[in-house]
Amino acid sequence: ATTYPAFAGTVRLVKRWLAAHWLLRSHVTEEAVELLCAHAFVGSGRAKAGQSDESVPASKERGFARVVAFLKDWDWANGVFVPIYEDKDVGAGQEGSRVVVTAGSKAVWTVATDFDKEGHMWTAEGPDNVVANRVKSLAQATWNVLQQGAESGSLDVKALFVHPVDDYDFVVQLDVSALPRYTQNILADPVVWARKGKYANLQRQSAALAAPVPRSGFDPAQMFWDDIKRVHADTLKIFYDPIGGDRFGAIWDPSLKQPRPFRVMNHFSSIPVTKDIEKTKDKDKALVVLNESAVLSEIIRLGSGIVKA
Incomplete structure (x- = not known):
């Protein structure tokens, strides 16, 4: 030093x-x-x-x-x-x-x-x-x-830390009120933790009744990210800001968008390829592709209570 x-x-x-x-x-x-x-x-x-x-x-x-x-x-x-x-x-x-x-x-x-x-x-x-x-x-x-x-001679420093999300296949928005580390977000909104209500005495009473229990190291967003990465490791690549981030971004594995023969241990959620049966050869009838909607539904289910509806 x-x-x-x-x-x-x-x-x-x-x-x-x-x-x-x-x-x-x-x-x-x-x-x-x-x-x-x-x-x-x-x-x-x-x-x-x-x-x-x-x-x-x-x-x-x-x-x-x-x-x-x-x-x-x-x-x-x-x-x-x-x-x-x-x-x-x-x-x-x-x-x-x-x-x-x-x-x-x-x-x-x-x-x-x-x-x-x-x-x-x-x-x-x-x-x-x-x-x-x-x-x-x-x-x-x-x-x-x-x-x-x-x-x-003029530099917007914060712009260096604002992340564009246009390149992701999908982005999951989290409920910031459920994120203990949201205060560390680059673009944190102070309204999230501001006192709400007209009367100060009622605010103190409600705060006492709903006093949070200290949980050292508790980070639901990180735990959610870990679950998604583990469950869908063969399906997508996921990105997240561990320091107060309130969104996830992910890109699909491009190889899964190509039809492939169905197998029991494909390691990803699949759906049959829809084709004109009359024009499809017998060997092509069992082709499948990634079932994106099913994966997204599973992510929302896993994130119940933390994913913003």
Whole structure:
């Protein structure tokens, strides 16, 4: 902290940025984020303790911009080495293990250190190819906004943390009154927790009768997200802001939209393909596709009491 005073603030900003765009924890681990932020300070032969280097970020804002710049240009197929465990940059120029990227690859980021030379301790479960490309596009868009703000002298900081939802196949809105962490939402509405009622004494009485019971770590939105991810792991990819998020976004597995033969263990909710029987060959009569409406109904049922009707 004394060597790089801007590091902690940089980590918080980058984590909040990824969380606001529905990627932190669910697809990108916090430890991986911390290593990438460390790379902005000590990677590529930058200064170590006792040395001075003007290229080291002196503020959390500069550190955030540097991480974003790295992510938009990073060829993650080559990996990155972060020399954080040695006094000297013994790993400078060293690359992480090269990754063979495929559409179904579960982990495409390699973030290596002296302790983890393979670089998959914190990226073994993701991000996959889809999410890694999403991070790259997000970083490019964020960088463009930062550049425009620097040129115009006016930057809407909150705009960097507002997440567009046009690319999702569907979005589930949650009831904010049932979310303990909603106060941490980037766009939280204070009306949700404002006192309601005309008479103050009645407000106090009703508050006493309905006093909440402290539940450490209770996060119904996160529990709901975990259930959806577990139940529909073979059907969709889901995204969520774990820091006060009030919506889920999901994309269907595109391969399930193509007709395929019916099997008992297909691992997804299916529905027969409707075709003209007279024009359909016998071997094609048992084709099925993803039953999207059934999956959505199941999600609403699982989220009873938390999904906004």
